[in-house]
Amino acid sequence: MNFKNLREYLAWLYYQYLLITGIYVLEPWEKSIFNSILFSVIAMVIYTSYVFVPIHVRLALEFFTRMFGGQPESTMTLMT
Amino acid sequence: MTESSVNKLLNGDSCRRTSNGLKTSKNGFVKNHCLLQQPHKYRRPRDKQPHGSCEALYKKPFVESFEETPLMVAVLTYMGYGILTIFGYLRDFLRQWNIEKRHIARERDEQKDFVPLYQDFENFYNRNLYIRIRDNWNRPVCSVPGPKMDLIERSTPNYNWTFEYTGRVLKDVLNLGSYNYLGFAENKGPCADAAIEATQAYGVGVGSTRCEMGNLDIHEELEQLVARFLGVESSMAFGMGFATNSMNIPALTGKGCLILSDELNHASLVLGARLSSSTIRVFKHNNMQSLEKLLRDAIVHGQPRTHRPWKKILIVVEGIYSMEGSIVRLPEIIALKKHYKAYLYLDEAHSIGALGPNGKGVVDYFGLDPKDVDIMMGTFTKSFGAAGGYIGGKKELIDYLRCHSHSAVYATSMSPPVAQQIITSMKIIMGEDGTTLGADRLRQLHENTTYFRRKLHDMGLIIYGNEDSPVIPMMLYMPAKIGAFGRQMLKKNIGIVGVGFPATPIIESRARFCVSAAHTREMLNTVNISDSWQSKYVRRLKYINETLTYYK
Numbered sequence: 001m002n003f004k005n006l007r008e009y010l011a012w013l014y015y016q017y018l019l020i021t022g023i024y025v026l027e028p029w030e031k032s033i034f035n036s037i038l039f040s041v042i043a044m045v046i047y048t049s050y051v052f053v054p055i056h057v058r059l060a061l062e063f064f065t066r067m068f069g070g071q072p073e074s075t076m077t078l079m080t
Numbered sequence: 081m082t083e084s085s086v087n088k089l090l091n092g093d094s095c096r097r098t099s100n101g102l103k104t105s106k107n108g109f110v111k112n113h114c115l116l117q118q119p120h121k122y123r124r125p126r127d128k129q130p131h132g133s134c135e136a137l138y139k140k141p142f143v144e145s146f147e148e149t150p151l152m153v154a155v156l157t158y159m160g161y162g163i164l165t166i167f168g169y170l171r172d173f174l175r176q177w178n179i180e181k182r183h184i185a186r187e188r189d190e191q192k193d194f195v196p197l198y199q200d201f202e203n204f205y206n207r208n209l210y211i212r213i214r215d216n217w218n219r220p221v222c223s224v225p226g227p228k229m230d231l232i233e234r235s236t237p238n239y240n241w242t243f244e245y246t247g248r249v250l251k252d253v254l255n256l257g258s259y260n261y262l263g264f265a266e267n268k269g270p271c272a273d274a275a276i277e278a279t280q281a282y283g284v285g286v287g288s289t290r291c292e293m294g295n296l297d298i299h300e301e302l303e304q305l306v307a308r309f310l311g312v313e314s315s316m317a318f319g320m321g322f323a324t325n326s327m328n329i330p331a332l333t334g335k336g337c338l339i340l341s342d343e344l345n346h347a348s349l350v351l352g353a354r355l356s357s358s359t360i361r362v363f364k365h366n367n368m369q370s371l372e373k374l375l376r377d378a379i380v381h382g383q384p385r386t387h388r389p390w391k392k393i394l395i396v397v398e399g400i401y402s403m404e405g406s407i408v409r410l411p412e413i414i415a416l417k418k419h420y421k422a423y424l425y426l427d428e429a430h431s432i433g434a435l436g437p438n439g440k441g442v443v444d445y446f447g448l449d450p451k452d453v454d455i456m457m458g459t460f461t462k463s464f465g466a467a468g469g470y471i472g473g474k475k476e477l478i479d480y481l482r483c484h485s486h487s488a489v490y491a492t493s494m495s496p497p498v499a500q501q502i503i504t505s506m507k508i509i510m511g512e513d514g515t516t517l518g519a520d521r522l523r524q525l526h527e528n529t530t531y532f533r534r535k536l537h538d539m540g541l542i543i544y545g546n547e548d549s550p551v552i553p554m555m556l557y558m559p560a561k562i563g564a565f566g567r568q569m570l571k572k573n574i575g576i577v578g579v580g581f582p583a584t585p586i587i588e589s590r591a592r593f594c595v596s597a598a599h600t601r602e603m604l605n606t607v608n609i610s611d612s613w614q615s616k617y618v619r620r621l622k623y624i625n626e627t628l629t630y631y632k
Binding site: 018019020021022024025026027034 | 212
């Protein structure tokens with residue numbers, strides 16, 4: 001399978017998507033409904049992750065460093 | 081698989097035999113009296129080969145493979161069915177509320193308060209999944225269905241609810257769907273000439289049943305020829321293969337008898353078994369341990385409530401199973417049958433003419449004695465290019481069937497040109513017409529089978545079935561792929577048969593190829609299944625090993 005350009009490759013990917021999800025057998029208006037629902041769900045997931053994931057990651061790192069951050073100095077002083 | 085590894089049990093012991101053939105365990109006690117010992121440890125699934133004690137029954141290696149569905153593929157297939165079901169509910173809702181035009185069969189308004197007729201899953205599947213891709217089936221063929229055929233092109237204005245002819249005819253479509261194993265579906269040549277002469281001598285219709293005025297001398301000649309071909313004492317021919325099974329099993333068994341039938345038996349065998357009102361028990365497909373267990377339980381416990389002994393026990397199997405491409409394990413079944421004194425009914429619809437060095441079916445393939453099989457049934461549709469069925473066996477049995485079979489008493493007898501076609505083609509296969517045409521065709525079929533299976537396997541597609549069977553199911557799994565594959569192949573001028581639910585389990589949809597002796601290697605080379613199918617599911621390691629050994 002050699003694709004001459006990107007367009008052909010994207011068309012092949014879209015065809016695989018149609019076959020695997022079973023959308024291939026549906027009529028065009030049903031395909032549009034499914035595609036729009038799927039697209040809006042993916043867009044919402046991306047937007048939510050863009051807004052909230054950095055904040056959550058930062059908070060998680062802070063939590064863990066606070067829990068273990070105090071430890072190393074106190075155990076070292078105890079042992080020496 | 082080398083012989084030594086098969087003869088060793090998986091826990092490292094090798095099979096030691098006692099003097100009377102029973103197997104012993106380590107401390108010398110005989111384990112149990114089962115004929116076919118089940119291995120104790122977990123075997124690698126799906127590589128079915130005969131083990132230990134029955135290796136000696138098989139003269140050549142019996143290689144079958146039914147590779148397991150990859151997990152990701154099964155999950156995606158269920159997901160695809162789920163999405164299509166949701167859309168099916170949506171369309172049903174729209175049809176119910178008259179928002180869209182209804183093409184389907186529905187109840188009339190007066191029947192609405194009664195039990196609903198079209199609410200079960202079969203009807204739901206039919207109107208929401210099958211009809212969307214049904215342009216792949218019932219394609220009208222307008223020429224001889226030989227190695228190549230002509231199809232009438234159809235178009236549909238409303239997504240397969242109705243069809244119209246465009247007026248064009250697709251010429252020379254490669255025919256990989258017809259059961260034309262030896263290539264006798266032709267309109268020229270010695271068979272066609274002989275059939276023409278028979279039509280001129282006898283006409284086409286017979287106008288009566290075998291028992292009344294429909295017994296022509298051509299039928300007698302046919303039956304003697306069939307008996308000679310199979311190596312049995314006597315045989316009887318019927319006009320329709322389905323009717324042979326469904327009308328003769330009731331004549332053979334009745335109440336108080338037990339029928340042990342394979343899981344994947346054909347609808348005609350199931351119908352015949354049910355019509356006979358015998359008790360039916362089903363054993364797992366081609367699984368001899370399951371069959372032996374059922375036999376032992378039946379003999380020990382007898383009939384269900386009274387515990388009386390069964391009047392007869394009939395084991396019903398097929399030669400080649402057309403949906404799986406698997407060949408029956410006949411040597412083991414005959415050993416079991418003799419040991420437990422049961423009877424064997426062998427339906428060789430697909431295997432007669434197609435298997436065996438002389439084309440005499442699965443008995444010939446394994447090199448067994450035809451007298452061991454009590455009732456040999458087969459059809460003339462597949463390898464002989466005609467229509468009808470036959471039953472062969474002992475003379476007393478066939479004489480009994482001549483009087484007591486529904487098909488003999490009520491059904492019109494076989495049409496003379498059809499009978500003549502069978503006589504001529506059978507003589508060609510046996511070599512009695514003086515040419516080597518029969519032997520050439522048998523050899524060509526075997527070569528085509530091996531070549532095509534090798535070719536598809538090398539492409540990495542999952543192929544079910546035995547290495548020697550001319551029926552080749554190729555796994556597709558996803559519902560949309562059945563429709564898309566059929567259409568794409570038709571665009572490339574290749575006609576195939578796609579099979580889905582309910583003929584197969586719901587996630588195991590497949591495309592079934594039937595190779596023929598009339599196909600040439602160039603024709604088979606045109607079948608090029610490109611990578612766009614993503615159906616190449618064979619596990620990577622196996623695929624790599626195969627390619628390495630191939631190129632060595």
